[in-house]
Amino acid sequence: MECPCRTNRQDAPLLSQSPPLATVPLLVANNFESFHRRHLPQTCVSFSSPEGRKLFTEAINCPQNYMHIYFPLAEQFITQAEPAYCGLATLAMCLNALQIDPGRLWKGPWRWFSEELFECCTSLSVAKEKGISLSEFLYLARCNGVITEDYRATKDFTLEHFRDIVKRSCATSSEIVVLNYSRKVLGQTGDGHFSPIGGYHAQEDMVLLMDVARFKYPPHWVKLSRMFESMQLVDPAMNLPRGLVVLKEGAEVTCTKNNVRQLMQCNDNTAPIFSQPCCSSSPSSVTDGRRMPNLAAPAKLKNWRCIC
Amino acid sequence: MECPCRTNRQDAPLLSQSPPLATVPLLVANNFESFHRRHLPQTCVSFSSPEGRKLFTEAINCPQNYMHIYFPLAEQFITQAEPAYCGLATLAMCLNALQIDPGRLWKGPWRWFSEELFECCTSLSVAKEKGISLSEFLYLARCNGVITEDYRATKDFTLEHFRDIVKRSCATSSEIVVLNYSRKVLGQTGDGHFSPIGGYHAQEDMVLLMDVARFKYPPHWVKLSRMFESMQLVDPAMNLPRGLVVLKEGAEVTCTKNNVRQLMQCNDNTAPIFSQPCCSSSPSSVTDGRRMPNLAAPAKLKNWRCIC
Numbered sequence: 187m188e189c190p191c192r193t194n195r196q197d198a199p200l201l202s203q204s205p206p207l208a209t210v211p212l213l214v215a216n217n218f219e220s221f222h223r224r225h226l227p228q229t230c231v232s233f234s235s236p237e238g239r240k241l242f243t244e245a246i247n248c249p250q251n252y253m254h255i256y257f258p259l260a261e262q263f264i265t266q267a268e269p270a271y272c273g274l275a276t277l278a279m280c281l282n283a284l285q286i287d288p289g290r291l292w293k294g295p296w297r298w299f300s301e302e303l304f305e306c307c308t309s310l311s312v313a314k315e316k317g318i319s320l321s322e323f324l325y326l327a328r329c330n331g332v333i334t335e336d337y338r339a340t341k342d343f344t345l346e347h348f349r350d351i352v353k354r355s356c357a358t359s360s361e362i363v364v365l366n367y368s369r370k371v372l373g374q375t376g377d378g379h380f381s382p383i384g385g386y387h388a389q390e391d392m393v394l395l396m397d398v399a400r401f402k403y404p405p406h407w408v409k410l411s412r413m414f415e416s417m418q419l420v421d422p423a424m425n426l427p428r429g430l431v432v433l434k435e436g437a438e439v440t441c442t443k444n445n446v447r448q449l450m451q452c453n454d455n456t457a458p459i460f461s462q463p464c465c466s467s468s469p470s471s472v473t474d475g476r477r478m479p480n481l482a483a484p485a486k487l488k489n490w491r492c493i494c
Numbered sequence: 495m496e497c498p499c500r501t502n503r504q505d506a507p508l509l510s511q512s513p514p515l516a517t518v519p520l521l522v523a524n525n526f527e528s529f530h531r532r533h534l535p536q537t538c539v540s541f542s543s544p545e546g547r548k549l550f551t552e553a554i555n556c557p558q559n560y561m562h563i564y565f566p567l568a569e570q571f572i573t574q575a576e577p578a579y580c581g582l583a584t585l586a587m588c589l590n591a592l593q594i595d596p597g598r599l600w601k602g603p604w605r606w607f608s609e610e611l612f613e614c615c616t617s618l619s620v621a622k623e624k625g626i627s628l629s630e631f632l633y634l635a636r637c638n639g640v641i642t643e644d645y646r647a648t649k650d651f652t653l654e655h656f657r658d659i660v661k662r663s664c665a666t667s668s669e670i671v672v673l674n675y676s677r678k679v680l681g682q683t684g685d686g687h688f689s690p691i692g693g694y695h696a697q698e699d700m701v702l703l704m705d706v707a708r709f710k711y712p713p714h715w716v717k718l719s720r721m722f723e724s725m726q727l728v729d730p731a732m733n734l735p736r737g738l739v740v741l742k743e744g745a746e747v748t749c750t751k752n753n754v755r756q757l758m759q760c761n762d763n764t765a766p767i768f769s770q771p772c773c774s775s776s777p778s779s780v781t782d783g784r785r786m787p788n789l790a791a792p793a794k795l796k797n798w799r800c801i802c
Binding site for chain 2: 218219220221222223233234238239242243246247257258260261262263264265266269270271272285287291292293295296297298300317353359369376377378379399400401402403404437472474493494
């Protein structure tokens with residue numbers, strides 16, 4: 187029996203209306219085209235390219251060192267679990283990088299952030315189809331115990347201010363800048379997207395984007411001025427420019443116990459955009475959650491192959 | 495209505511037999527204890543600690559530079575999707591780092607490796623419960639288009655040989671060393687585990703373990719000699735020491751079209767341990783899969799918030 191890798195219909199959700207695939211090579215059936223990554227446009231320098239490695243090494247060795255934030259982010263770099271989960275994946279990555287305790291279970295006995303943990307506060311089925319907006323990203327961030335600063339890229343927001351925020355955050359291990367921008371300005375396919383900034387190269391005035399759509403693009407360096415422009419493009423779904431959020435560790439957040447689900451699902455244009463947060467990550471619950479019990483390892487079963 | 499983060503039974507699989515949790519804080523119900531990370535033992539230096547950053551910077555700046563492999567691995571660092579998926583997650587991470595095209599769909603139009611893509615060749619329900627063995631890891635690696643070298647840490651395998659393999663691989667961007675070892679020797683909780691080596695610090699004779707159980711431990715530096723010892727400990731499920739696999743890019747693999755599923759599920763002690771690979775990643779299919787069609791971006795829908 188042949189291994190069914192390329193003929194199993196479960197692997198081909200977009201072909202679910204097609205005739206049985208038992209003898210049809212998946213990649214060419216019905217002229218359906220699929221992708222293994224995309225080429226980065228020339229505006230972007232791939233992290234692993236010779237030029238990308240040079241930029242990284244220079245930035246790490248720079249006396250000002252705007253690569254402090256790289257280390258916690260690199261530890262938690264993830265691939266978004268669904269093609270439209272860039273916002274949720276970026277948030278999960280940043281919350282783990284800031285060592286926030288979700289105060290609720292992920293899998294087994296572990297408390298950990300992944301996209302599905304945000305089900306409590308948003309509709310994952312809607313997010314899976316449409317992604318989330320900058321406002322929703324903010325709600326979720328505050329709801330899960332981080333302090334936020336946020337900026338829309340309106341006329342009042344200057345390139346110099348943007349650079350100052352990036353420099354300040356990248357020189358710490360406790361503040362992360364997340365950009366909400368249009369890929370179009372970078373010459374990439376697609377449009378609205380979220381990425382955290384993993385570092386700053388002062389001499390070249392470039393930022394390292396740790397793009398969670400890793401099935402498409404690797405992490406890459408981009409000119410700060412281009413990222414500024416990419417936030418200014420108006421988001422047609424909101425009729426507003428996009429912008430950025432700074433996430434900071436610390437649980438000094440007021441738990442107002444609002445009904446977040448209702449807030450998240452209402453029309454973005456009428457919702458209170460930067461309302462108070464909610465959910466159960468109050469300072470005391472987060473502090474409680476951070477205790478680390480000194481339990482013995484689970485009893486070992488002889489037929490287990492791994493006890494991770 | 496209060497946000498149900500900590501009282502929703504869907505978030506508490508281990509408490510499924512408990513009484514309704516509507517008013518019971520999740521973390522203390524039935525004395526069930528959960529974890530947010532574990533403390534690294536003193537044998538290990540955390541990647542983000544001051545000492546870890548110093549080791550990293552020294553290794554990056556070292557003239558011999560055994561950190562070449564760090565860049566592609568850092569691009570694809572992931573968290574295992576289930577508590578026993580260390581082998582599958584490590585393999586998916588390495589295959590993506592080596593830019594292997596799976597030749598089959600992941601999600602949407604994207605061809606990409608994640609743990610669930612190995613369903614074709616193994617039982618994920620068994621792997622979820624028990625993990626996979628070193629032999630199974632090898633089958634899966636070959637089946638998916640990489641060349642492998644493998645070593646059991648028997649008496650014939652020396653520390654010097656191990657160091658030579660690590661140095662050679664870490665100085666390339668096209669070879670990855672994956673260790674199968676016992677956590678016990680490192681003073682960590684748990685036992686059998688898989689981790690790729692993300693770099694080597696020659697002066698300190700230490701390796702960087704990019705441990706995919708990131709909900710438990712961050713990436714960390716460990717003495718090479720200790721990792722050697724940790725592979726020598728006999729795996730009681732196999733009655734053999736553990737060992738290592740070197741994964742190399744290149745699709746020069748003989749597709750024998752065996753029934754892998756049958757091979758994978760038989761008793762490890764009687765299975766042909768390093769038999770020929772199978773599956774459909776033949777050289778031509780992988781080459782075909784690597785073509786990158788220059789399709790236009792999908793039609794933009796006005797109400798999409800992200801088009802990643």
